[in-house]
Amino acid sequence: MRIDTAVLSPELIPLIERINGLLPQTQCGQCGHRGCRPYAEAIATGEALNRCPPGGKSTIAELATLLDRDVLPLDPEHGVEAPRLIAFIREGECIGCTKCIQACPVDAILGAPKLMHTVIASECTGCDLCVEPCPVDCIDMLLVPAAELVRLEVPPARRQQSAHWRQRYEFRQQRLLSQVAAQVTRRKALQEATRAADSKTSDSPPMSEEQARANIQAAVLRTKARKEALRTADN
Ligand code: SF4
Numbered sequence: 021m022r023i024d025t026a027v028l029s030p031e032l033i034p035l036i037e038r039i040n041g042l043l044p045q046t047q048c049g050q051c052g053h054r055g056c057r058p059y060a061e062a063i064a065t066g067e068a069l070n071r072c073p074p075g076g077k078s079t080i081a082e083l084a085t086l087l088d089r090d091v092l093p094l095d096p097e098h099g100v101e102a103p104r105l106i107a108f109i110r111e112g113e114c115i116g117c118t119k120c121i122q123a124c125p126v127d128a129i130l131g132a133p134k135l136m137h138t139v140i141a142s143e144c145t146g147c148d149l150c151v152e153p154c155p156v157d158c159i160d161m162l163l164v165p166a167a168e169l170v171r172l173e174v175p176p177a178r179r180q181q182s183a184h185w186r187q188r189y190e191f192r193q194q195r196l197l198s199q200v201a202a203q204v205t206r207r208k209a210l211q212e213a214t215r216a217a218d219s220k221t222s223d224s225p226p227m228s229e230e231q232a233r234a235n236i237q238a239a240v241l242r243t244k245a246r247k248e249a250l251r252t253a254d255n
Pocket residue numbers: 043044045046047048049050051052053054055056057059071072073074075
């Protein structure tokens with residue numbers, strides 16, 4: 021999968037937002053980008069608009085209208101239009117490794133280390149990204165119930181669903197960024213503390229043998245005095 025590093029002109033942001041609003045927000049990466057938003061950025065800067073299999077013909081048509089470009093057939097190199105699926109974990113076989121949670125772009129999996137995991141069906145985009153990392157191959161991709169597919173045929177329902185997935189994806193991205201920032205802050209604080217301790221040690225003049233002996237003697241006397249005080253208190 022390509023990592024998008026281009027610096028975008030701020031004038032493109034409104035257009036990118038509108039393009040992203042038309043993409044299905046499955047976050048599957050079949051277009052060759054890390055998610056729908058990076059593909060929206062690429063389309064805004066000239067990339068072909070026919071690389072999103074989950075969006076299929078209808079999304080291509082909407083993008084072509086928005087951008088005043090030709091309607092193209094879906095590029096088969098990126099996959100084919102297929103019925104929507106959702107992930108299902110065969111819980112009895114799950115070993116609780118959490119690899120699927122790490123792969124899920126919309127936080128649709130519940131679980132904890134060494135515990136059984138489960139998919140929140142209503143949040144699953146069917147992106148398929150959890151299947152490959154599972155070491156025991158206990159995730160199946162199942163057909164979405166027909167009634168749900170019919171409900172999502174209606175454009176407002178489909179848009180609402182996409183907006184919901186987009187929100188979850190963006191929330192997760194934000195959470196991951198915050199975790200990285202917190203890690204960097206912790207590492208910096210540790211480095212600074214280590215540096216400060218090192219400079220304190222190197223700034224102190226070396227202790228003479230006589231002074232070291234006096235310190236030990238003083239510590240021994242303090243311990244004796246403490247023991248004596250405890251004995252007196254017991255009597
Ligand atoms: S749904 Fe998948 S293929 Fe379509 S734009 Fe989003 S990430 Fe790319």
